[in-house]
Amino acid sequence: MSHTHFNFTLGGSPLSLEKVRGILVRLEDTIIFSLIERAQFAHNPRLYQKGAFDELKAIGFEGSMLDWFLHETEAFHAKARRFTSPDEYPFTPRSSLPEPLLKAIPYPQVLYPNNVNANPTILSFYTRSIVPRITRQATLKLATQKRAAGIVGDEEYEDDGNYGSAGVLDMEVLQAVSKRVHYGKFVSEVKFTEDPAAFIPHILKPNREALGDLITKPEVEKRLLQRLRKKALVYAQDFAPDGEPQGGEAKIDVDGVVELYENYIIPLTKEVEVDYLLVRLEGLSQKEIDDLLTQKP
Numbered sequence: 001m002s003h004t005h006f007n008f009t010l011g012g013s014p015l016s017l018e019k020v021r022g023i024l025v026r027l028e029d030t031i032i033f034s035l036i037e038r039a040q041f042a043h044n045p046r047l048y049q050k051g052a053f054d055e056l057k058a059i060g061f062e063g064s065m066l067d068w069f070l071h072e073t074e075a076f077h078a079k080a081r082r083f084t085s086p087d088e089y090p091f092t093p094r095s096s097l098p099e100p101l102l103k104a105i106p107y108p109q110v111l112y113p114n115n116v117n118a119n120p121t122i123l124s125f126y127t128r129s130i131v132p133r134i135t136r137q138a139t140l141k142l143a144t145q146k147r148a149a150g151i152v153g154d155e156e157y158e159d160d161g162n163y164g165s166a167g168v169l170d171m172e173v174l175q176a177v178s179k180r181v182h183y184g185k186f187v188s189e190v191k192f193t194e195d196p197a198a199f200i201p202h203i204l205k206p207n208r209e210a211l212g213d214l215i216t217k218p219e220v221e222k223r224l225l226q227r228l229r230k231k232a233l234v235y236a237q238d239f240a241p242d243g244e245p246q247g248g249e250a251k252i253d254v255d256g257v258v259e260l261y262e263n264y265i266i267p268l269t270k271e272v273e274v275d276y277l278l279v280r281l282e283g284l285s286q287k288e289i290d291d292l293l294t295q296k297p
């Protein structure tokens with residue numbers, strides 16, 4: 001059974017590209033199913049608008065309802081030492097989060113120290129591009145129901161009032177996408193340690209494009225998108241009481257899932273891979289770099 005994350009406390013055999021890719025594949029299921037859950041509810045754009053709720057303004061919180069959900073949830077997770085794990089990244093600025101209450105687990109130092117965090121970009125593209133797309137069916141169905149009840153114009157559209165359910169589900173998607181994108185650091189660490197001499201000249205120069213070309217594996221991406229489409233088609237099906245697949249409307253916009261990966265998740269993962277490589281030599285002495293250069297693949 002493959003896992004959706006490393007169990008760093010078990011240690012075990014060192015990092016391998018096969019292991020990391022196995023986790024990325026497993027996270028596809030988590031992301032698809034959490035998108036299916038969110039797609040049950042309408043767009044509910046008020047969730048993402050700063051200042052849309054008087055109750056939040058009354059307590060001096062200036063962000064959106066989703067920002068508030070993230071802040072309150074991640075504040076507890078921070079106390080429970082979630083963000084001391086090398087594969088967990090908060091959407092809330094770390095400066096606004098409390099210190100861990102529990103002692104940090106002495107994780108093995110797998111990644112080189114870095115501050116690469118793509119979550120602001122993930123939050124932006126998710127709320128602006130992904131939510132409207134995957135909730136389209138629910139939004140249109142809601143508008144039809146409202147018109148049938150005589151509600152027409154702006155009031156008929158987009159908002160079913162389920163801010164709590166939609167917000168909790170948004171956080172599940174965001175946490176899974178964030179984990180997936182930041183696993184790019186583990187991929188980069190494995191690729192770098194397999195052949196440091198290939199990367200070092202382009203880190204020292206620096207040359208983002210050359211590093212991007214080195215980490216890009218078109219065949220892996222092509223197979224991923226093919227697999228993703230097939231998974232989404234199966235997972236989006238409804239099943240009869242006896243378990244037989246039923247036709248009818250898919251529970252998720254399959255093209256939307258594939259485009260999420262093609263236009264956002266894969267490109268952002270590669271940016272994280274390159275950003276991680278660009279700091280991979282920071283603090284190393286010339287001798288340490290020379291030793292890496294002579295290391296045989």
Ligand SMILES: C=C(O[C@@H]1C=C(C(=O)O)C=C[C@H]1O)C(=O)O
Pocket residue numbers: 021184187215216217218220221224265266267269270273
């Ligand atoms: C993640 C990897 O690096 C790159 C990014 C990929 C992705 O985001 O799916 C796939 C292949 C590579 O272009 C990898 O090599 O597995």
